[in-house]
Amino acid sequence: MFKGDLINWPELGRTLVVIDAANLEQSVKSMGWWVDYVKLYAFFKNKTTLVDIRYYAPHFNDARQNNFFTVLKKHGFTLITKPLKIIAEIDKECGHIRKANFDVEITLDVVMCMDTYDTFILFSGDSDFNCLIKKVRCVGKKAVVISSRYHIARELIESCNRYLDLKKLRDEIERKGK
Numbered sequence: 640m641f642k643g644d645l646i647n648w649p650e651l652g653r654t655l656v657v658i659d660a661a662n663l664e665q666s667v668k669s670m671g672w673w674v675d676y677v678k679l680y681a682f683f684k685n686k687t688t689l690v691d692i693r694y695y696a697p698h699f700n701d702a703r704q705n706n707f708f709t710v711l712k713k714h715g716f717t718l719i720t721k722p723l724k725i726i727a728e729i730d731k732e733c734g735h736i737r738k739a740n741f742d743v744e745i746t747l748d749v750v751m752c753m754d755t756y757d758t759f760i761l762f763s764g765d766s767d768f769n770c771l772i773k774k775v776r777c778v779g780k781k782a783v784v785i786s787s788r789y790h791i792a793r794e795l796i797e798s799c800n801r802y803l804d805l806k807k808l809r810d811e812i813e814r815k816g817k
Contacts, residue, residue, distance in 0.1 A: 646801055648686035651781060652757030656683050657745055659763035660696035666764065666787040666805055675814035680714050682811045683760075690756045692716055693748065695741035697723040719744055742767045753778060760784075762805075764791030772798040 667674055676694075683689050694711055698704070698720040708718055719741070742765065749759055749771060759775050761768060764786035772782045772795060784791065784799040787806065796802045 646783065646803060649688075651687050651760075651783070653690045653755065654683065654687035654758045654760060655690050655749065655752065655756040656687075656692040656760045657749060657762065658692070658694045659741060659745065659761070659765060660694055661741075662763040662765055662786070662790065663805075666790040669789065670787060670806060670809075672809060673814040674812055676711055676716070677714050678814075679812040680716060682808070684715070687758075691752075693719060693745075695719045695745055697721065699723060719748070746771045750774065753780065757781060758783060761795075761799075762786065764795060766792030766794050769794040769798050776800065 663674065680692055683692060692715065694716045696718070698708075700722070708720070711718060721741075721744075745761075745763075745768070753775070758781040760783045761772070762785050764784070768784075769792065772784070775782045776798070781801070782799040783801045783803065784795045785803045785805055785808065786795070788804055791802070
């Protein structure tokens with residue numbers, strides 16, 4: 640099992656990239672940088688035989704996010720969104736408990752399209768995906784997990800074929816400026 644810094648991207652074959660947006664954004668924010676999604680798409684388009692790149696995110700219904708989603712779609716991303724669910728109000732100072740978990744949607748999509756890819760790349764460190772990683776590998780597919788060192792469950796590192804620390808992609812996908 641390869642857990643090193645480098646990946647021979649072409650050997651991955653047909654590649655499905657799945658982005659758990661909340662997890663990815665939290666990871667890069669904690670490292671003090673932001674993702675340029677146009678660069679991220681170009682990176683995978685140039686380095687792999689990209690089948691699809693899917694972006695799973697809550698939809699806030701505001702103009703700024705709608706513009707961002709338009710840019711993603713224009714640059715080849717498949718968007719999977721749903722409204723942000725307000726569960727409860729804690730108090731006036733703290734605000735609401737919000738939820739928009741995509742574990743089920745990601746899992747179903749990845750399983751349902753297994754015949755279209757050889758390698759599944761997951762941008763998330765959520766331990767809930769451990770079962771999915773095992774299933775993908777059980778049917779002979781490769782699983783690569785990309786996340787930051789402090790935002791990944793140990794189970795995912797142990798279950799995947801390859802783990803890549805997100806900071807290794809920083810030069811390729813970082814957003815410069817505003």
